[in-house]
Amino acid sequence: MFYRENGQFKTNYKADQQIFAITQDRWAVLALIAFAFIGVPMMVDEYLFRAILIPFLILALAAVGLNILVGYCGQLSLGSGAFMAIGAYGAYNFIMRIEGMPLILALLLGGVCATIAGIVFGIPSLRVRGLYLAVATLAAQFFWDWAFLRIGWFTIYTPSGSVAVSNLQVFGWTINSPVEKYWFCLGFLTVFALLAKNLVRSAIGRNWMAIRDMDVAAAVIGIQPLYAKLSAFAVSSFIIGVAGGLWGFVHLGGWEPAAFDIQRSFQLLFMVIIGGMGSIMGSMFGAAFIVALPIFLNQALPVVGSWVGVTISTAGIAHAEFMIFGALIVWFLIVEPHGLARLWSIGKQKMRIWPFPH
Amino acid sequence: MAFFLETLLGGLMAGMLYSLVALGFVLIFKASGVFNFAQGAMVLFAALAMARFSEWLPQWLGFDNLLLANVLAFLIAGILMFGIAWLVERLVLRHLVNQDGATLLMATLGITYFIDGLGQSLFGSDIYQINIGMPKEPVFLLDSVFEGGLMVNLEDVYAAIIAASLVILLTIFFNKTITGRALRAVADDHQAAQSVGIPLNHIWVVVWCVAGLVALVAGMIWGSKMGVQFSLSTVALRALPVIILGGLTSVPGAIIGGLIIGVGEKLSEVFLGGYVGGGIEIWFAYMLALVVLMFRPQGLFGEKIIDRV
Numbered sequence: 001m002f003y004r005e006n007g008q009f010k011t012n013y014k015a016d017q018q019i020f021a022i023t024q025d026r027w028a029v030l031a032l033i034a035f036a037f038i039g040v041p042m043m044v045d046e047y048l049f050r051a052i053l054i055p056f057l058i059l060a061l062a063a064v065g066l067n068i069l070v071g072y073c074g075q076l077s078l079g080s081g082a083f084m085a086i087g088a089y090g091a092y093n094f095i096m097r098i099e100g101m102p103l104i105l106a107l108l109l110g111g112v113c114a115t116i117a118g119i120v121f122g123i124p125s126l127r128v129r130g131l132y133l134a135v136a137t138l139a140a141q142f143f144w145d146w147a148f149l150r151i152g153w154f155t156i157y158t159p160s161g162s163v164a165v166s167n168l169q170v171f172g173w174t175i176n177s178p179v180e181k182y183w184f185c186l187g188f189l190t191v192f193a194l195l196a197k198n199l200v201r202s203a204i205g206r207n208w209m210a211i212r213d214m215d216v217a218a219a220v221i222g223i224q225p226l227y228a229k230l231s232a233f234a235v236s237s238f239i240i241g242v243a244g245g246l247w248g249f250v251h252l253g254g255w256e257p258a259a260f261d262i263q264r265s266f267q268l269l270f271m272v273i274i275g276g277m278g279s280i281m282g283s284m285f286g287a288a289f290i291v292a293l294p295i296f297l298n299q300a301l302p303v304v305g306s307w308v309g310v311t312i313s314t315a316g317i318a319h320a321e322f323m324i325f326g327a328l329i330v331w332f333l334i335v336e337p338h339g340l341a342r343l344w345s346i347g348k349q350k351m352r353i354w355p356f357p358h
Numbered sequence: 359m360a361f362f363l364e365t366l367l368g369g370l371m372a373g374m375l376y377s378l379v380a381l382g383f384v385l386i387f388k389a390s391g392v393f394n395f396a397q398g399a400m401v402l403f404a405a406l407a408m409a410r411f412s413e414w415l416p417q418w419l420g421f422d423n424l425l426l427a428n429v430l431a432f433l434i435a436g437i438l439m440f441g442i443a444w445l446v447e448r449l450v451l452r453h454l455v456n457q458d459g460a461t462l463l464m465a466t467l468g469i470t471y472f473i474d475g476l477g478q479s480l481f482g483s484d485i486y487q488i489n490i491g492m493p494k495e496p497v498f499l500l501d502s503v504f505e506g507g508l509m510v511n512l513e514d515v516y517a518a519i520i521a522a523s524l525v526i527l528l529t530i531f532f533n534k535t536i537t538g539r540a541l542r543a544v545a546d547d548h549q550a551a552q553s554v555g556i557p558l559n560h561i562w563v564v565v566w567c568v569a570g571l572v573a574l575v576a577g578m579i580w581g582s583k584m585g586v587q588f589s590l591s592t593v594a595l596r597a598l599p600v601i602i603l604g605g606l607t608s609v610p611g612a613i614i615g616g617l618i619i620g621v622g623e624k625l626s627e628v629f630l631g632g633y634v635g636g637g638i639e640i641w642f643a644y645m646l647a648l649v650v651l652m653f654r655p656q657g658l659f660g661e662k663i664i665d666r667v
Binding site for chain 2: 127142316
């Protein structure tokens, strides 16, 4: 009833090509962004920012990046943790080695470092695909894990690669409190998500999707696999690298290579698959799900245990968390293999034809 | 020279163990097209079960015989692995038929978390020992050829013998028995196999059981070498380069790939590692596999990938 595009006639190309072509969508997105910037900081407390919202924003950004590679271009990657690490350590190097380096520029340059590494480690994708490629990208993961631990130059010779940054400043504005960190990350996520949304419906995004659907057929109709695949690797690792920089600088403050280990790669891939491959919105749903679930389980399990009269030890809770997390993932993949984004689009379709069933 | 040969032998022994884990991957991938990330968790679970039951059984039943305890623990662990195989097929795979590779991969990752959690909450999360009576002391070979001889770990030799005999058994099973042939038929073409009356679900249970058994043997050997602990499940990550090097669909590939990776790792660590700060063996294996993939995208022994539009 409310969500219908009847009567919204496009009279020029500009109106026809805008990101959100339906007026209701446009207003909903604007309202959502406004709510996230203004409404949320008024309602939640510090713990929620630290534990859920800031990790969610940064990992959602990384998931958007990975979704470009996995969901739009169809190249399975398990090396995203490494690209986050490159982004973080790259930005660290720029900020420490160059006097007066602005924070945002350093983060973006960290992303550029990740881009270069992403292109290099994307070269195997020209020869192999699918699961072989997934294993090949693990090479990036293990190589960079090792490099940041053992090669002193990358970490400016700090022992065991643990580094710390302090006094984050943007144009004289010091990012200190959780709310400021939240705003900073939210700004990045908004800009990059809109850019990504725009990119995937442009010519290059269509090339990626053609490669994903059938790369031989795409090559036959004149799409260069070399250019399309490597550009997907480049864009994806740039966004992941920036997310890595934010993770290190804003969320952790100080970190070591283990913060970006292979579990991080798995986590990001979970977000993409659970959120829905080939959907920017889905990446955010996936990130919210994966970030919130362990925290929810951690809080809920002792309560449930006390209801049935069992006190669970800390180790027991950790193990039960593992089991429930694994079981939920499997259950979720079985009931909705196309991810949360699919539920979202079904919901939209239902709203559009409401109150009729078909 | 003697040092080089020692390193080489050590690499071959380690490679044999890698191939054991890799074999589990290949079996499942061949038969069901599932890239089973949970193989490492299965190794850990099997090793934990084995270690704990061989410790518990003598206490519960009041006997004091190492061999009997080990045999019983092995049987119980085997039954547990069969149970897991059956449950995985029943509860997961059956519902995910025809999904694409990435979804299945993620599902096996979910299974990994589940089995890791289950194993540790059932059997505890400390470091345990498996004592299957393997000799620990080294022997020296070829004294007459080299000064001081070649130092060889007897334990490694036994492990290699066990691994080799398991491989031979599996080869016989695949080539000579009816079930084995049915497995190969399913691996070749699901639909064709189904149309000649091979029950797919049944075959999947069998193949996961076999993979569970392989995991049990691998867990037993690794466990008795290094102790049973959580890090055992990362053995799967060490075995991944082996299978892409050898080819995802080839049993001999898993074995030869394992040997190549094992030798490559040890030689690189000993002869190159010193120059770059050590610890390179884990990524060196991946790089080696990557280089091979650039020239042979299907791995050394994999079936040729044919693209049709």
